[in-house]
Every structure is written in C-alpha cells, then in structure tokens.
Amino acid sequence: MWVGGVRVVILDNQNRMLMVKQEHEDRDIWMVPGGGIEEGENSVDAAVREIKEETGLDIEVGKLIWHVEEVSERGQRFVNFFMGRIIGGEMALGLDPEFDEDSQVLREVKFMSRQEIEELPVLYPEYLKDEFWRYLNEDYFAYNAFKLRD
Numbered sequence: 792m793w794v795g796g797v798r799v800v801i802l803d804n805q806n807r808m809l810m811v812k813q814e815h816e817d818r819d820i821w822m823v824p825g826g827g828i829e830e831g832e833n834s835v836d837a838a839v840r841e842i843k844e845e846t847g848l849d850i851e852v853g854k855l856i857w858h859v860e861e862v863s864e865r866g867q868r869f870v871n872f873f874m875g876r877i878i879g880g881e882m883a884l885g886l887d888p889e890f891d892e893d894s895q896v897l898r899e900v901k902f903m904s905r906q907e908i909e910e911l912p913v914l915y916p917e918y919l920k921d922e923f924w925r926y927l928n929e930d931y932f933a934y935n936a937f938k939l940r941d
Contacts (some may be wrong), residue, residue: 794868797838798825799875800923801850807902808919811845814896821908822915824900825870826887834871842875844887846900849879856923859916 800823801809811824824845828837835852842850857872884900886892903911909920
C-alpha cells in the first residue's frame with residue numbers, strides 16, 4: 792500500500808484542466824492525473840513519472856497547491872497536489888504499470904472546461920469544482936516549495 796501520492800493540475804491555453812477517468816469499485820471517478828510515490832522517489836519525480844505513464848505527456852512541476860492528508864481505516868496517507876505545465880510528449884491514454892492488461896483502471900484522458908468539471912457526478916477531490924479556480928488569478932506557477940531559494 793502506498794503512503795504518499797501526487798496529483799498534478801495542468802491547464803491548456805483555454806484554461807481547461809487535464810483530467811483522467813478511472814474505474815474503481817464499479818464506478819467512474821474523474822481526477823487530475825497522478826499516483827503513488829515509489830521507493831526512493833520524491834514528490835516532483837513521482838509527478839513527472841505518473842503524468843507520463845497516464846497521459847503520455849512530459850511536464851514541468853510548479854507550485855505545490857495542496858497537501859491533503861487522510862487518516863482512515865486504510866491508514867495514514869497523503870497526496871501533494873501541484874501545478875504543472877506541458878513541455879513535450881503527445882497526449883494519449885496510458886497504462887498503469889501496477890496492473891496487468893485486464894485490470895487497468897484508466898478509462899479516458901482529456902481536457903475539460905470548468906463547467907464540464909462542475910457537472911461531473913464523481914470528482915476527486917471535490918474542491919476542483921470551485922476552490923482551485925481562485926489560483927488562476929495568482930502567479931500559480933512561479934513558487935515551488937521544493938526548490939531552494941538563494
């Protein structure tokens with residue numbers, strides 16, 4: 792079981808958000824791409840790897856926008872949410888290397904408008920519908936909590 796995870800919010804030039812649809816427990820869940828941090832990996836490296844695996848895109852990781860902790864019957868876990876920007880690659884639905892071909896959970900990858908996101912029946916996390924959009928009025932990419940400043 793993973794303890795730490797990452798998710799990356801990526802916007803196109805029309806402020807549409809890159810979303811992936813996954814199937815879990817017989818229901819579709821839309822979310823920004825990402826996944827678990829592997830042994831010996833930091834959050835930024837995990838974010839770059841996960842986006843490549845799920846979407847085929849190469850990214851640069853920017854500002855840490857949320858650190859979400861969960862304490863439940865599954866244990867204690869966290870997910871870091873970053874801003875990111877595309878620097879290469881071609882968008883295509885990827886594969887999750889943790890699952891065999893018949894057990895894949897990824898179903899779709901696409902850019903979605905704010906209105907489309909607000910209308911999604913199942914979204915993780917829910918605050919992508921509203922709270923996130925205030926970041927668009929800030930310099931959301933310039934600050935990176937994981938880079939040391941001079």
